[in-house]
Amino acid sequence: xxxxxxxxxxxxxxxxxPLDVSLMLLxxxxxxxxxxxxxxxxxDDGNWEHFKSEHNCKLLTSKTGTQRLSWECDDSKIYYRxxxxx
Numbered sequence: 001x002x003x004x005x006x007x008x009x010x011x012x013x014x015x016x017x018p019l020d021v022s023l024m025l026l027x028x029x030x031x032x033x034x035x036x037x038x039x040x041x042x043x044d045d046g047n048w049e050h051f052k053s054e055h056n057c058k059l060l061t062s063k064t065g066t067q068r069l070s071w072e073c074d075d076s077k078i079y080y081r082x083x084x085x086x
Contacts, residue, residue: 048081 055073071079
């Protein structure tokens with residue numbers, strides 16, 4: 001009985017406020033997608049030292065020389081290592 005009443009109230013709410021329900025569903029989808037992106041990030045700093053020496057990466061700094069910006073490697077790519085920028 002309680003499930004039927006809950007289903008009835010839910011459908012009534014959806015009919016009364018379809019825009020609110022749509023926005024809630026969109027927000028839930030965005031949150032789920034952000035969580036999946038956050039947990040799918042592969043932080044693999046263990047191989048960075050080996051990769052850096054193998055590809056002759058050089059540290060690039062800002063014009064003032066106070067801030068480390070990125071690594072330029074001989075494969076003509078620039079790598080941004082946020083853990084290396086401390």
